Amino acid sequence: MLKMMTFQGLPGQQPMPGALDFPGAPQKLPSTSEAESEASMSEASSEDLVPPLEAEVAPDRDEDEAVKKKKKKSKGLANVFSVFTKGRKKKGQPSSADTEGESESQAQLAGRLPTVEELKADLEQGRLEAAGPLLELERRLQAGAGRAPRARRSWCGARARWRRCTRCCATRCSLCAAAGAGAERLRQAWRCWRPQEREDRAARPGIGAGRHAFPGAGCSCGGGRGAGREERLGRPPPAGAEGRTEAERLFLHMGRTMKEDLEAVAARLKPLFPAEFGVVAAYAESYHKHFAAQLAAVAQFELCERDTYMLLVWVQNLYPNDVINSPKLAGELQGVRLGSLLPAKQIRLLEATFLSSEVTSVKELMARALELESQRWAQDVAPQRLDGHCHSELAIDIIQIISQGQAKAESITLELGTQIKHMLLVELAAVLRSYQRAFEDFLECCRQLRNYRANVMANINNCLSFRTYMEQKWQTPQDLLSPLLSPLNELKSRGFDALLQNLFADLKPLFKRFTRTRWAAPVQTLEEIISVVGERLPEFSELHDCFREELMEAVHLHLVKEYIIRLSKRRLVLKTAEQQQQLAGHILANAQLIQHFCTQIGSPAAWLHHALPTLAEIIRLQDPSAIKIEVATYATWYPDFSKGHLSAILAIKGNLSNSEVKGIRSILDIDTGAQAPSKSLFSLIKVG
Structure with a gap:
């Protein structure tokens, strides 16, 4: 069927490409193993710190080495992490005896400041506690005491490297702690780093204790917060489900990673830091900045329709709702203004591109659906039967196309769904008019x-499917509903005419008997007419019940209309009251027979019940004033009852004078306030 042929390529037929099908529990962040730490330090040397005080180097050489050190990447962080490894003996790790000796050595040095070589040895052995004397050294250097300029530079360099290493140690351990391991390592690094941070704030009062002081905020060493974020978000997305584009896999990977990481930070890392550091918010801002940069880069390219849609879904819906405002993060990020992933102007341009392409796609798909259905009619393919009714997939196909187009827009924002709804209504009205024309061609050519x-x-x-969809699903206002229902009503009317054409042709010679026999046996003639109609009713059983009732109303209308036409032929003139009363009795009996039969077959046309009995009463009455009252009442029921129709009926009463006929006719000149008929009877009857 068409829906199987045309919707496979639509995004709606596959799992939502950007749906955040996150697992129930956050995945653990990969922690840095000790083996990786050792490997990352294999190329590091003591020269990563500063040259010893005793080394005599020319000033120009000092400057050259300083330039080289700025270009050189820090490779010695892994050895810093070895201090947090408990209960393991590694290659190069001092024995317990060595540790005792070193502790004793440290005790002996407690009364003086360490040398650069001693600091290097402490750093290489992972003794971060040795950072304490640096604070005293910093105070003395700032006071200008005890060191030559070159020595001051050397000690300041050692102090700076020590701070960077302890700071980055803290931030890299943050990732380990967020993953559920390394919490004690983080506490040790934090104890070394925090006094230094207090000294910085004391020396620079403008720096507060907010989250900008969070370890790693400005750290460029490997393993810092920014590096960890870029490493995880920058990993190639997994292959994932078939059918997703590369951009969809990228969005899904970054969104899932950000959500899992932030939830892990909130659950495991936040308790390890003071509240003023705003750990979750700091990580969220960092991830948001990276995510926004990635999407901005993607948006610069000429995107296909599907990727444009997915980009808007992420920016406008999934990211703010499923990530930032997810149950585990909404409270943590309350008050944090991350903003949009893309500028508003760029979003508007992408939305305009989406609307244009989506409406075009819907229009093409609906036209294709109608073309395929028309081909089935012309090829004489029998329709399906569903619950005993003839069934076509065309309405279902078009409704699905329209619904999916609107659903896609609403999955971005509800406002965009409202915009596309009006655009799709215009396209639906156009395709319904095309449907009407195609159906009329079929009726003419394929009988x-x-x-x-x-x-x-x-x-x-x-x-029925179209009408129900428009009235109930879309709740379309009446002023917009008329252009949509008009083609459908015309199609239905033309379809009824086609179905009833043969039946009405068979009834025509039977109605003519009323004239030839001058109504001598009207009851027998009408019974034969009703018998023919009853025999043909099974032909219409495959219509839906509501349409079968409408069709029976059309049969009811035809019987009444044809009966009135025969009365209005001006070939029957009765000059005596007895003859008129006899004809009125026949008409009344026929009216009751028609009403009873049509009610039994399901006609809801109660509005036709007065048509024949009132005409019989007009023919029976002899007093012109009484006739005027009956005509006035009749005109309120059937506003399309004209003077011409009245004259044709009064022509039967051969005992009325011209003045009496003229007086009765004048009743129709009075405005009775009747509304225009919603259904026509006498406008279908030509007299003259």
Whole structure:
């Protein structure tokens, strides 16, 4: 069927490409193993710190080495992490005896400041506690005491490297702690780093204790917060489910990683830091900045329709709702203004591109659906049967196309869904007009096909699906509903005409008997007419019940209309009251027979019940004043009852004078306030 053929390529037929199908519990962040730490330090040397005080180097050489050190990447962080490894004996790690000796050595040095070589040895052995004397050294250097300029530079360099290493040690351990391991390591690094941070704030009062002082905020050493973020978000996305584009996999990977990381930070890392550091918010801002940069880079390219849609879904819906405002993060990030991932102007341009391409796609798909269905009619393919009714997939196909187009827009924002709804209504009205024209061509050209009547009923049944969808699902206002229902009403009417054409043709010679026999045996003639109609009713059983009732109303209308036409032929003139009363009795009996039969077959046309009995009463009455009252009442029921129709009925009463006829006719000149008829009867009857 069409829906199987046309919707496979739509994003809606696959799992939502950007849906955050995050696992129930956050995945652990990968921690840095000790083996990796050792490997990362294999190329490091003591020269990563500063040259010893005793080394005599020319000033120009000092400057050259300083330039080289700025270009050189820090490779010695892994050995810093070895201090946090408990209960393991590694290659190069001092024995317990060595440790005792070193502790004793440190005790002996407690009364003086360490040399650069001693600091290097402490750093290489992971003794971060040795950072304490640096604070005293810093105070003395700032006071200008005890060191030559070159020595001051050397000690300041050692102090700076020590601070960077302890700071980055703290931030790298943050990732380990967030993953559920290394919390004690983080506490040790934090104890070394925090006094230094207090000294910085004391020396520079403008720096507060907010989250900008969070370890790693400005750290460029490997393993810092920024590096860890870029490493995780920058990993190639997994292959994932088939059918996703590269951009979709990228969005899904970054969104899932950010959400899992932030949830882990909130659950495991936040308790290890003071509240003033705003750990979760700091990480969120860092991740947000990286995510926004990635999407901005993607948006610079000429995107396909699917990637444009996915970019908008992430920026406008999934990121703010499923990531930032997810149950575990909404409270943590309350008050944090991360902003949008893309500028508002760029979002508007992307939305305009999406709307244009989506409306074009919907229009093309609906036209293709109608073309395929029209081909089935012309090829005499029998329609499906569903619950005993002739069924066509066309309405379902078009409704699905329209619904998916609107659902895609609403998955971005509800406002965008409202915008596309009005655009899709215009396209739906256009395709319904095309549907009406195609159906009329089928009615004219394919009458001899074996499945002609079945396909006519299938298309009439389609109108119910369309009408229900527009009235209930979209709740379309009446002023917008009329252009949509008008083609459907015309299609249904033309379909009824096609189905009833043969029946009405068979009834025509039977109605003519009323004239030839001058109404001598009207009851027998009408019974024969009703018998023919009853025999043909099974032909319409495959219509939906509501349309079958409408069709029976059309039969009811036809019987009443044809009966009135025969009365209005001006070939029957009765000059005596007895003859007029006898005819009125026949008309009344026929009216009751028609009403009873049509009610039994399901006609809801109660509005036709007064049509024949009132005409019989006009023919029976002899007093012109009484006739005027009856005509006035009749005109309120059937506002399309004209003077011409009245004259044709009064012509039967051969005993009325011209003045009496003229007086009765004048009643119709009075405005009774009746509204225009919603359904026509006498406007279908030509007299003259």
